[in-house]
Amino acid sequence: MKLSAPVYRLKRNARVLSRREKIPLHQALDAIAAIEGFPSWSLLAAKHEATTPAEKLFTRLAPGDLVLVGARPGHGKTLMSLALAVQAMKAGHRAMFFTLEYTEKDVLDRFSTIGFDPADFNRLFEIDRSDTISAEHMIARLADAPSGTLAVVDYLQILDQKRETPELMVQVRMLQGFARAKGLIFVFISQIDRSYDPAMKSCPDLTDIRLPNALDLTLFSKTCFLNNGEVRFQAAA
Known part of the structure; x- marks a missing residue:
């Protein structure tokens, strides 16, 4: 039916x-x-209610992972990242959403879109909209976070926008070391380069990540790319 x-x-x-x-x-x-x-x-x-892509991906995540979620605008990368936060909270873990792009209402509306209410999770979810979002800021905010906490970074390229912060490679390495030491999971929402052509390949991949400055993409242990409803997961070799 x-x-x-x-x-x-x-x-x-x-x-x-x-x-x-x-x-x-x-x-x-x-x-x-x-x-x-x-x-x-x-x-x-x-x-x-079949198993959702976020449920499938979450079962493949482990403390210390850095996850890259990439898609062109409007193809669900923010919703996927929030759905991963929901899965973490369902498992009893905390989740945090770092953003300079969205208002708190925007984020809560997107939870509604995927069928969840943050109020159901008993204060497990926080939104950080600080103007000083950087690796150093996130490490300070998560200093007391228990193992298993999942942090969404909206978005990867925004870490590279301020001259007073270290270059992107340095910040991602800092977060990688911190995640491994604390047993946290970082999910980085990423922009896709405008040169990506869905007529040439149905889903973007690491070669399509928009990188204004150099970044070693092998720092990410898992990737998830989306396009027109297609979802592709990949673990690092």
Whole structure:
């Protein structure tokens, strides 16, 4: 049976219904399931909730990993990175989103898009929008973070924009050493060079990363590239 909307959107509809009708969320979920022709939400979920790409990728991550998530604008790299943060929080870990691009509302809206509410995670999620975001700043903010914490950096190239900060290679090496020492995971959202042509290859790769200055891309232990719904994972050799 085909659903009228994706599962994440049905979940969001259930939350709206729960608030509007002042009923428990599980009742609202069952009501939405009934509209879709299922006797309960659990049966709907069992039939339609396949493992997501973020769930698959998260199972391949380990403390100390530096993950590169790359795509052209509008192809889901921010949503994928936030979905990885959700998976970390589901596992009981903390997550932090460092950004100079998004407002707090922007980030929370994107959580809604993937069908999750940060309020569900009991203060496990933080957003840092400091004007001084750099490797040094992130290391200071995460100094007391427990092993397994996942930090999203929005985005890789923004670390290279201020003259007073070390060059990008130095900053990424700093974060690599810090991640390994503390058992953290860093997810770097990355821009793709405008020369990338989807007609030539269906998904970008490391050769398409936009790099204004030199960076050893072997510093990243995992990569994830997206384009038009295609998702490609790769672990370092």
